Amino acid sequence: MSKTAGIIIIGNEVLSGKTQDTNSHFLCQELRTLGVEVQRISVIPDEIELIGNEAASFSRQFDFVFTTGGVGPTHDDVTMAGIAHGFGLKVIRHPELERRLRERHGENINEARLRMAEVPEGAELVGGGSLYAAVAKVRNIYVFPGIPKILQQRFLVIKERFRDAPFFLNVVYVKEGEGVIASILNNLLKDFPDLLLGSYPVLDNPDYKVKLTLESKDRVYLNRAFEKLISTIPKGAIHRIEGN
Protein backbone atom coordinates (compact mmCIF):
# COMPACT_ATOMS: atom_id res chain seq x y z
CA MET A 1 0.00 0.00 0.00
CA SER A 2 1.21 3.45 -0.96
CA LYS A 3 1.04 6.38 1.35
CA THR A 4 -1.96 8.45 0.28
CA ALA A 5 -2.61 12.15 0.05
CA GLY A 6 -5.44 14.60 -0.47
CA ILE A 7 -5.14 18.22 -1.60
CA ILE A 8 -7.53 21.02 -0.65
CA ILE A 9 -7.33 24.16 -2.77
CA ILE A 10 -8.98 27.02 -0.92
CA GLY A 11 -9.89 30.01 -3.00
CA ASN A 12 -12.83 31.83 -4.55
CA GLU A 13 -10.44 33.14 -7.20
CA VAL A 14 -10.08 29.63 -8.62
CA LEU A 15 -13.80 28.81 -8.52
CA SER A 16 -14.70 32.13 -10.15
CA GLY A 17 -12.27 31.51 -12.99
CA LYS A 18 -9.95 34.43 -12.21
CA THR A 19 -6.95 32.23 -11.44
CA GLN A 20 -5.95 28.86 -12.82
CA ASP A 21 -4.79 26.68 -9.96
CA THR A 22 -1.32 25.31 -10.66
CA ASN A 23 -0.52 24.27 -7.09
CA SER A 24 -2.38 20.98 -7.26
CA HIS A 25 -0.50 19.94 -10.40
CA PHE A 26 2.84 20.82 -8.79
CA LEU A 27 1.95 18.83 -5.67
CA CYS A 28 0.63 15.87 -7.69
CA GLN A 29 3.85 15.69 -9.70
CA GLU A 30 6.10 16.01 -6.66
CA LEU A 31 4.13 13.53 -4.59
CA ARG A 32 4.04 10.99 -7.41
CA THR A 33 7.80 11.22 -7.73
CA LEU A 34 8.02 10.67 -3.97
CA GLY A 35 5.89 7.52 -4.32
CA VAL A 36 2.79 9.05 -2.71
CA GLU A 37 -0.64 8.42 -4.23
CA VAL A 38 -2.84 11.53 -4.42
CA GLN A 39 -6.41 10.25 -4.18
CA ARG A 40 -8.47 13.41 -4.23
CA ILE A 41 -8.32 17.14 -4.88
CA SER A 42 -11.04 19.52 -3.73
CA VAL A 43 -11.37 23.15 -4.67
CA ILE A 44 -13.58 24.96 -2.17
CA PRO A 45 -14.50 28.56 -1.26
CA ASP A 46 -12.96 30.71 1.49
CA GLU A 47 -15.58 29.66 4.05
CA ILE A 48 -14.79 28.52 7.56
CA GLU A 49 -17.33 25.75 7.84
CA LEU A 50 -16.61 24.23 4.40
CA ILE A 51 -12.87 24.33 5.07
CA GLY A 52 -13.33 22.73 8.47
CA ASN A 53 -15.50 19.91 7.19
CA GLU A 54 -13.18 19.18 4.29
CA ALA A 55 -10.04 19.28 6.43
CA ALA A 56 -11.49 16.91 9.01
CA SER A 57 -12.78 14.54 6.33
CA PHE A 58 -9.49 14.50 4.39
CA SER A 59 -7.50 14.08 7.59
CA ARG A 60 -9.37 10.85 8.34
CA GLN A 61 -9.14 9.50 4.78
CA PHE A 62 -5.53 10.17 3.78
CA ASP A 63 -2.06 9.85 5.27
CA PHE A 64 -1.12 13.39 4.30
CA VAL A 65 -3.29 16.41 3.58
CA PHE A 66 -2.12 19.59 1.88
CA THR A 67 -4.05 22.83 1.87
CA THR A 68 -3.20 25.84 -0.26
CA GLY A 69 -4.49 29.38 0.02
CA GLY A 70 -6.26 31.54 2.54
CA VAL A 71 -3.38 32.27 4.92
CA GLY A 72 -2.79 36.02 4.49
CA PRO A 73 -3.82 38.97 6.69
CA THR A 74 -7.15 39.90 5.07
CA HIS A 75 -10.81 39.08 5.65
CA ASP A 76 -10.85 36.25 3.09
CA ASP A 77 -7.93 34.41 4.70
CA VAL A 78 -9.82 31.97 6.88
CA THR A 79 -7.94 28.71 6.37
CA MET A 80 -6.52 28.58 9.90
CA ALA A 81 -9.91 29.39 11.42
CA GLY A 82 -11.48 26.78 9.15
CA ILE A 83 -9.12 23.98 10.12
CA ALA A 84 -9.45 24.90 13.78
CA HIS A 85 -13.24 24.75 13.39
CA GLY A 86 -13.00 21.31 11.77
CA PHE A 87 -11.29 19.84 14.82
CA GLY A 88 -12.97 21.92 17.49
CA LEU A 89 -9.71 23.75 18.26
CA LYS A 90 -9.12 27.35 19.26
CA VAL A 91 -7.12 29.70 17.05
CA ILE A 92 -4.08 31.02 18.92
CA ARG A 93 -1.11 33.22 18.07
CA HIS A 94 1.91 30.99 17.69
CA PRO A 95 4.62 32.58 19.88
CA GLU A 96 7.46 31.81 17.49
CA LEU A 97 5.58 33.17 14.46
CA GLU A 98 4.60 36.26 16.44
CA ARG A 99 8.24 36.81 17.41
CA ARG A 100 9.37 36.52 13.78
CA LEU A 101 6.63 38.88 12.57
CA ARG A 102 7.47 41.51 15.20
CA GLU A 103 11.13 41.25 14.24
CA ARG A 104 10.26 41.61 10.56
CA HIS A 105 7.88 44.55 10.82
CA GLY A 106 9.34 46.46 13.79
CA GLU A 107 7.15 49.42 14.66
CA ASN A 108 4.95 48.81 11.59
CA ILE A 109 3.47 45.69 13.16
CA ASN A 110 -0.34 45.82 13.33
CA GLU A 111 -3.32 43.59 14.00
CA ALA A 112 -3.63 42.55 10.34
CA ARG A 113 -0.01 41.46 10.15
CA LEU A 114 -0.27 39.61 13.44
CA ARG A 115 -3.08 37.53 11.93
CA MET A 116 -0.31 35.72 10.07
CA ALA A 117 0.86 34.30 13.40
CA GLU A 118 -2.51 32.65 13.98
CA VAL A 119 -2.69 28.86 13.91
CA PRO A 120 -4.99 26.21 15.35
CA GLU A 121 -4.01 25.32 18.91
CA GLY A 122 -1.36 22.58 18.92
CA ALA A 123 -0.06 23.34 15.42
CA GLU A 124 3.59 22.54 14.87
CA LEU A 125 5.96 24.54 12.67
CA VAL A 126 7.94 22.46 10.20
CA GLY A 127 10.47 23.50 7.59
CA GLY A 128 12.92 26.36 7.66
CA GLY A 129 13.70 28.70 10.51
CA SER A 130 13.01 31.94 8.67
CA LEU A 131 9.74 33.83 8.82
CA TYR A 132 8.60 32.79 5.39
CA ALA A 133 9.82 29.19 5.35
CA ALA A 134 7.66 27.74 8.10
CA VAL A 135 4.77 25.42 7.26
CA ALA A 136 2.10 25.00 9.92
CA LYS A 137 1.23 21.35 10.52
CA VAL A 138 -2.05 20.49 12.20
CA ARG A 139 -2.31 16.75 12.81
CA ASN A 140 -1.55 15.32 9.34
CA ILE A 141 -2.46 18.56 7.52
CA TYR A 142 0.23 20.78 6.01
CA VAL A 143 -0.95 24.35 5.45
CA PHE A 144 0.56 26.16 2.47
CA PRO A 145 -0.05 29.62 1.05
CA GLY A 146 -1.66 29.99 -2.36
CA ILE A 147 1.18 31.82 -4.08
CA PRO A 148 2.84 29.14 -6.23
CA LYS A 149 6.39 30.36 -5.81
CA ILE A 150 6.21 30.37 -2.01
CA LEU A 151 4.35 27.06 -1.88
CA GLN A 152 6.98 25.42 -4.06
CA GLN A 153 9.90 26.74 -2.01
CA ARG A 154 8.35 25.51 1.22
CA PHE A 155 7.32 22.13 -0.13
CA LEU A 156 10.79 21.39 -1.45
CA VAL A 157 12.26 22.06 2.00
CA ILE A 158 10.06 19.45 3.70
CA LYS A 159 9.37 16.96 0.92
CA GLU A 160 11.63 14.17 2.17
CA ARG A 161 9.28 13.50 5.07
CA PHE A 162 6.69 12.22 2.59
CA ARG A 163 8.92 9.82 0.65
CA ASP A 164 7.60 6.28 0.07
CA ALA A 165 8.58 3.41 -2.24
CA PRO A 166 8.74 4.73 -5.83
CA PHE A 167 6.35 4.09 -8.70
CA PHE A 168 7.90 2.65 -11.86
CA LEU A 169 6.44 3.81 -15.16
CA ASN A 170 6.53 2.70 -18.78
CA VAL A 171 4.88 4.70 -21.53
CA VAL A 172 3.89 3.25 -24.90
CA TYR A 173 2.73 5.47 -27.78
CA VAL A 174 0.43 3.53 -30.09
CA LYS A 175 -0.53 4.28 -33.68
CA GLU A 176 -3.93 2.56 -33.44
CA GLY A 177 -6.95 4.16 -31.77
CA GLU A 178 -8.53 3.08 -28.49
CA GLY A 179 -11.35 1.36 -30.35
CA VAL A 180 -8.81 -1.06 -31.83
CA ILE A 181 -6.65 -1.78 -28.78
CA ALA A 182 -9.28 -1.81 -26.01
CA SER A 183 -9.62 -5.59 -26.03
CA ILE A 184 -5.83 -6.01 -25.80
CA LEU A 185 -5.83 -3.79 -22.73
CA ASN A 186 -8.69 -5.71 -21.15
CA ASN A 187 -6.81 -8.97 -21.66
CA LEU A 188 -3.66 -7.47 -20.20
CA LEU A 189 -5.57 -6.49 -17.05
CA LYS A 190 -6.95 -10.01 -16.70
CA ASP A 191 -3.37 -11.25 -16.37
CA PHE A 192 -2.12 -8.26 -14.41
CA PRO A 193 -5.01 -7.01 -12.30
CA ASP A 194 -2.74 -4.88 -10.08
CA LEU A 195 -1.21 -3.00 -13.00
CA LEU A 196 -1.97 0.72 -13.05
CA LEU A 197 -2.89 1.07 -16.70
CA GLY A 198 -3.90 4.35 -18.29
CA SER A 199 -5.07 4.85 -21.86
CA TYR A 200 -5.23 8.40 -23.20
CA PRO A 201 -6.37 9.32 -26.71
CA VAL A 202 -4.24 11.99 -28.38
CA LEU A 203 -5.76 14.26 -31.03
CA ASP A 204 -3.93 15.93 -33.85
CA ASN A 205 -0.66 14.02 -33.57
CA PRO A 206 0.41 12.50 -36.89
CA ASP A 207 2.61 9.84 -35.23
CA TYR A 208 0.35 8.17 -32.66
CA LYS A 209 -3.25 8.07 -31.44
CA VAL A 210 -2.99 6.73 -27.90
CA LYS A 211 -0.62 7.16 -24.99
CA LEU A 212 -0.57 4.13 -22.68
CA THR A 213 0.90 4.38 -19.19
CA LEU A 214 1.84 1.25 -17.24
CA GLU A 215 2.76 1.69 -13.59
CA SER A 216 3.52 -0.34 -10.52
CA LYS A 217 5.61 -0.12 -7.37
CA ASP A 218 6.82 -3.66 -8.23
CA ARG A 219 9.37 -3.32 -11.00
CA VAL A 220 9.38 -7.02 -11.86
CA TYR A 221 5.59 -7.12 -12.14
CA LEU A 222 5.67 -4.00 -14.30
CA ASN A 223 8.28 -5.49 -16.60
CA ARG A 224 6.27 -8.69 -17.03
CA ALA A 225 3.12 -6.72 -17.85
CA PHE A 226 5.05 -4.52 -20.24
CA GLU A 227 6.53 -7.54 -22.10
CA LYS A 228 3.07 -9.05 -22.34
CA LEU A 229 1.63 -5.87 -23.82
CA ILE A 230 4.44 -5.54 -26.33
CA SER A 231 3.96 -9.15 -27.44
CA THR A 232 0.19 -8.82 -27.93
CA ILE A 233 -0.10 -5.44 -29.60
CA PRO A 234 -0.15 -5.66 -33.43
CA LYS A 235 3.26 -5.50 -35.05
CA GLY A 236 4.07 -2.04 -36.29
CA ALA A 237 1.46 -0.36 -34.08
CA ILE A 238 4.00 0.89 -31.56
CA HIS A 239 5.37 4.31 -32.29
CA ARG A 240 7.65 4.81 -29.31
CA ILE A 241 8.40 3.49 -25.82
CA GLU A 242 9.60 5.31 -22.70
CA GLY A 243 10.49 3.67 -19.42
CA ASN A 244 12.41 3.92 -16.21
Added chain:
Amino acid sequence: MSKTAGIIIIGNEVLSGKTQDTNSHFLCQELRTLGVEVQRISVIPDEIELIGNEAASFSRQFDFVFTTGGVGPTHDDVTMAGIAHGFGLKVIRHPELERRLRERHGENINEARLRMAEVPEGAELVGGGSLYAAVAKVRNIYVFPGIPKILQQRFLVIKERFRDAPFFLNVVYVKEGEGVIASILNNLLKDFPDLLLGSYPVLDNPDYKVKLTLESKDRVYLNRAFEKLISTIPKGAIHRIEGN
Protein backbone atom coordinates in the same frame (compact mmCIF):
# COMPACT_ATOMS: atom_id res chain seq x y z
CA MET B 1 -29.36 33.82 -5.58
CA SER B 2 -27.11 32.73 -8.42
CA LYS B 3 -27.46 29.44 -10.14
CA THR B 4 -24.76 27.17 -8.75
CA ALA B 5 -22.50 24.56 -10.28
CA GLY B 6 -20.11 21.81 -9.28
CA ILE B 7 -17.40 20.26 -11.46
CA ILE B 8 -16.15 16.68 -11.17
CA ILE B 9 -12.84 15.95 -12.91
CA ILE B 10 -12.48 12.20 -13.35
CA GLY B 11 -8.99 10.98 -14.07
CA ASN B 12 -6.06 9.16 -12.54
CA GLU B 13 -3.82 11.03 -14.99
CA VAL B 14 -4.55 14.29 -13.17
CA LEU B 15 -4.09 12.86 -9.67
CA SER B 16 -0.85 11.16 -10.65
CA GLY B 17 0.56 14.42 -12.03
CA LYS B 18 0.80 13.27 -15.65
CA THR B 19 -1.71 15.80 -16.94
CA GLN B 20 -2.57 19.26 -15.75
CA ASP B 21 -6.31 19.67 -15.72
CA THR B 22 -7.32 22.74 -17.71
CA ASN B 23 -10.98 21.79 -18.15
CA SER B 24 -12.05 23.06 -14.75
CA HIS B 25 -10.50 26.47 -15.41
CA PHE B 26 -12.21 26.70 -18.78
CA LEU B 27 -15.57 25.79 -17.24
CA CYS B 28 -15.08 28.16 -14.29
CA GLN B 29 -14.35 31.06 -16.64
CA GLU B 30 -17.25 30.30 -18.95
CA LEU B 31 -19.72 29.73 -16.14
CA ARG B 32 -18.69 32.91 -14.36
CA THR B 33 -19.26 34.87 -17.55
CA LEU B 34 -22.68 33.23 -17.77
CA GLY B 35 -23.47 34.38 -14.21
CA VAL B 36 -23.23 30.89 -12.68
CA GLU B 37 -21.41 30.40 -9.37
CA VAL B 38 -19.11 27.36 -9.31
CA GLN B 39 -19.04 26.25 -5.68
CA ARG B 40 -16.86 23.16 -5.75
CA ILE B 41 -14.46 21.17 -7.93
CA SER B 42 -13.50 17.59 -7.13
CA VAL B 43 -10.77 15.60 -8.84
CA ILE B 44 -11.33 11.88 -8.29
CA PRO B 45 -10.01 8.56 -9.65
CA ASP B 46 -11.55 6.40 -12.40
CA GLU B 47 -13.53 4.31 -9.90
CA ILE B 48 -17.20 3.50 -10.24
CA GLU B 49 -18.19 3.84 -6.61
CA LEU B 50 -16.33 7.11 -6.04
CA ILE B 51 -17.79 8.58 -9.23
CA GLY B 52 -21.28 7.47 -8.25
CA ASN B 53 -21.11 8.93 -4.77
CA GLU B 54 -19.70 12.21 -5.99
CA ALA B 55 -22.20 12.53 -8.83
CA ALA B 56 -25.16 11.88 -6.54
CA SER B 57 -23.86 14.27 -3.90
CA PHE B 58 -23.11 17.06 -6.39
CA SER B 59 -26.46 16.55 -8.10
CA ARG B 60 -28.24 17.27 -4.81
CA GLN B 61 -26.06 20.26 -3.89
CA PHE B 62 -25.84 22.26 -7.12
CA ASP B 63 -28.13 23.41 -9.93
CA PHE B 64 -25.74 22.14 -12.61
CA VAL B 65 -23.05 19.47 -12.47
CA PHE B 66 -20.33 18.96 -15.05
CA THR B 67 -18.16 15.86 -15.28
CA THR B 68 -15.09 15.56 -17.47
CA GLY B 69 -13.17 12.44 -18.44
CA GLY B 70 -13.70 8.70 -18.44
CA VAL B 71 -16.01 8.37 -21.45
CA GLY B 72 -13.90 6.47 -24.01
CA PRO B 73 -13.93 2.82 -25.05
CA THR B 74 -11.28 1.43 -22.67
CA HIS B 75 -11.24 -0.25 -19.26
CA ASP B 76 -10.59 3.01 -17.39
CA ASP B 77 -13.59 4.77 -18.92
CA VAL B 78 -16.14 4.18 -16.19
CA THR B 79 -17.87 7.53 -15.84
CA MET B 80 -21.20 6.35 -17.28
CA ALA B 81 -21.15 3.25 -15.09
CA GLY B 82 -20.22 5.41 -12.12
CA ILE B 83 -23.05 7.89 -12.58
CA ALA B 84 -25.52 5.06 -13.17
CA HIS B 85 -24.32 3.44 -9.94
CA GLY B 86 -24.79 6.71 -8.05
CA PHE B 87 -28.49 6.83 -8.91
CA GLY B 88 -29.21 3.10 -8.97
CA LEU B 89 -29.73 3.14 -12.74
CA LYS B 90 -28.85 0.56 -15.35
CA VAL B 91 -26.34 1.30 -18.10
CA ILE B 92 -27.97 0.96 -21.52
CA ARG B 93 -26.92 1.52 -25.11
CA HIS B 94 -28.52 4.73 -26.31
CA PRO B 95 -30.19 3.84 -29.65
CA GLU B 96 -29.33 7.15 -31.30
CA LEU B 97 -25.68 7.01 -30.22
CA GLU B 98 -25.46 3.40 -31.36
CA ARG B 99 -26.90 4.38 -34.74
CA ARG B 100 -24.37 7.17 -35.16
CA LEU B 101 -21.46 4.93 -34.13
CA ARG B 102 -22.48 2.17 -36.56
CA GLU B 103 -22.78 4.76 -39.30
CA ARG B 104 -19.34 6.15 -38.46
CA HIS B 105 -17.45 2.86 -38.17
CA GLY B 106 -19.29 0.69 -40.72
CA GLU B 107 -17.90 -2.83 -40.68
CA ASN B 108 -15.16 -1.83 -38.24
CA ILE B 109 -17.68 -1.46 -35.43
CA ASN B 110 -16.75 -3.57 -32.38
CA GLU B 111 -17.69 -4.02 -28.75
CA ALA B 112 -15.15 -1.45 -27.56
CA ARG B 113 -16.47 1.20 -29.90
CA LEU B 114 -20.05 0.42 -28.96
CA ARG B 115 -19.16 1.19 -25.33
CA MET B 116 -19.25 4.82 -26.41
CA ALA B 117 -23.02 4.46 -26.89
CA GLU B 118 -23.48 3.48 -23.25
CA VAL B 119 -25.32 5.88 -20.95
CA PRO B 120 -27.27 5.61 -17.72
CA GLU B 121 -30.90 4.71 -18.37
CA GLY B 122 -32.98 7.82 -18.99
CA ALA B 123 -30.05 9.94 -20.16
CA GLU B 124 -30.94 12.65 -22.64
CA LEU B 125 -28.72 13.81 -25.51
CA VAL B 126 -28.25 17.56 -25.72
CA GLY B 127 -26.24 19.65 -28.13
CA GLY B 128 -25.48 19.06 -31.76
CA GLY B 129 -26.79 16.30 -33.98
CA SER B 130 -23.43 14.90 -35.07
CA LEU B 131 -21.78 11.91 -33.45
CA TYR B 132 -19.21 13.93 -31.61
CA ALA B 133 -21.32 16.91 -30.61
CA ALA B 134 -23.76 15.20 -28.27
CA VAL B 135 -23.53 15.66 -24.52
CA ALA B 136 -25.22 13.09 -22.33
CA LYS B 137 -27.36 14.66 -19.62
CA VAL B 138 -28.35 12.59 -16.60
CA ARG B 139 -30.70 14.54 -14.33
CA ASN B 140 -28.79 17.82 -13.83
CA ILE B 141 -25.41 16.28 -14.74
CA TYR B 142 -23.71 17.07 -18.04
CA VAL B 143 -21.12 14.46 -19.04
CA PHE B 144 -18.12 15.73 -21.01
CA PRO B 145 -15.03 13.97 -22.32
CA GLY B 146 -11.62 14.83 -20.89
CA ILE B 147 -10.02 16.06 -24.08
CA PRO B 148 -10.06 19.86 -23.72
CA LYS B 149 -10.68 20.65 -27.37
CA ILE B 150 -13.76 18.42 -27.58
CA LEU B 151 -15.08 19.53 -24.21
CA GLN B 152 -14.80 23.17 -25.24
CA GLN B 153 -16.55 22.65 -28.57
CA ARG B 154 -19.43 20.85 -26.92
CA PHE B 155 -19.78 23.28 -24.04
CA LEU B 156 -19.97 26.28 -26.33
CA VAL B 157 -22.84 24.64 -28.24
CA ILE B 158 -25.00 24.26 -25.13
CA LYS B 159 -23.82 27.09 -22.91
CA GLU B 160 -26.85 29.36 -23.29
CA ARG B 161 -28.99 26.96 -21.29
CA PHE B 162 -26.93 27.84 -18.19
CA ARG B 163 -27.12 31.64 -18.46
CA ASP B 164 -28.12 33.57 -15.35
CA ALA B 165 -27.95 37.24 -14.31
CA PRO B 166 -24.39 38.49 -14.83
CA PHE B 167 -21.75 39.29 -12.24
CA PHE B 168 -20.29 42.81 -12.39
CA LEU B 169 -16.61 43.17 -11.54
CA ASN B 170 -14.25 45.97 -10.63
CA VAL B 171 -10.54 45.38 -10.13
CA VAL B 172 -8.26 47.71 -8.19
CA TYR B 173 -4.49 47.31 -8.21
CA VAL B 174 -2.98 48.70 -5.01
CA LYS B 175 0.60 49.75 -4.29
CA GLU B 176 0.38 48.98 -0.58
CA GLY B 177 0.60 45.44 0.85
CA GLU B 178 -2.25 43.50 2.44
CA GLY B 179 -0.87 44.22 5.90
CA VAL B 180 -1.53 47.92 5.31
CA ILE B 181 -4.96 47.78 3.66
CA ALA B 182 -6.57 44.90 5.57
CA SER B 183 -8.41 47.18 7.98
CA ILE B 184 -9.77 49.26 5.08
CA LEU B 185 -11.17 46.09 3.52
CA ASN B 186 -12.71 45.00 6.81
CA ASN B 187 -14.45 48.36 7.15
CA LEU B 188 -15.69 48.15 3.58
CA LEU B 189 -17.28 44.78 4.29
CA LYS B 190 -19.01 46.16 7.38
CA ASP B 191 -20.84 48.62 5.12
CA PHE B 192 -21.25 46.20 2.19
CA PRO B 193 -21.59 42.71 3.67
CA ASP B 194 -22.88 41.25 0.39
CA LEU B 195 -19.92 42.46 -1.63
CA LEU B 196 -17.79 39.67 -3.09
CA LEU B 197 -14.37 41.04 -2.19
CA GLY B 198 -11.13 39.28 -3.06
CA SER B 199 -7.65 40.39 -2.03
CA TYR B 200 -4.69 38.76 -3.78
CA PRO B 201 -1.06 39.55 -3.04
CA VAL B 202 1.14 39.86 -6.11
CA LEU B 203 4.86 39.09 -5.92
CA ASP B 204 7.58 40.54 -8.07
CA ASN B 205 5.54 43.30 -9.68
CA PRO B 206 7.20 46.70 -9.39
CA ASP B 207 3.93 48.61 -9.85
CA TYR B 208 1.54 47.09 -7.31
CA LYS B 209 1.39 44.64 -4.41
CA VAL B 210 -2.26 43.64 -4.22
CA LYS B 211 -5.04 42.94 -6.69
CA LEU B 212 -8.49 43.62 -5.24
CA THR B 213 -11.60 42.25 -6.93
CA LEU B 214 -15.05 43.65 -6.12
CA GLU B 215 -18.06 41.78 -7.47
CA SER B 216 -21.80 41.76 -7.26
CA LYS B 217 -24.80 40.91 -9.38
CA ASP B 218 -26.22 44.29 -8.29
CA ARG B 219 -24.44 46.94 -10.31
CA VAL B 220 -25.63 49.84 -8.15
CA TYR B 221 -24.47 48.11 -4.97
CA LEU B 222 -21.11 47.35 -6.58
CA ASN B 223 -20.67 50.94 -7.67
CA ARG B 224 -21.45 52.22 -4.17
CA ALA B 225 -18.95 49.80 -2.63
CA PHE B 226 -16.37 50.72 -5.22
CA GLU B 227 -16.77 54.47 -4.54
CA LYS B 228 -16.47 53.83 -0.82
CA LEU B 229 -13.24 51.85 -1.30
CA ILE B 230 -11.74 54.50 -3.55
CA SER B 231 -12.56 57.22 -1.03
CA THR B 232 -11.02 55.37 1.93
CA ILE B 233 -7.85 53.94 0.43
CA PRO B 234 -4.79 56.22 0.98
CA LYS B 235 -4.25 58.81 -1.75
CA GLY B 236 -1.68 57.67 -4.26
CA ALA B 237 -1.96 54.01 -3.29
CA ILE B 238 -4.05 53.07 -6.32
CA HIS B 239 -2.03 51.97 -9.31
CA ARG B 240 -4.82 51.13 -11.73
CA ILE B 241 -8.55 50.41 -11.94
CA GLU B 242 -10.47 48.08 -14.24
CA GLY B 243 -14.22 47.72 -14.38
CA ASN B 244 -17.24 46.75 -16.37
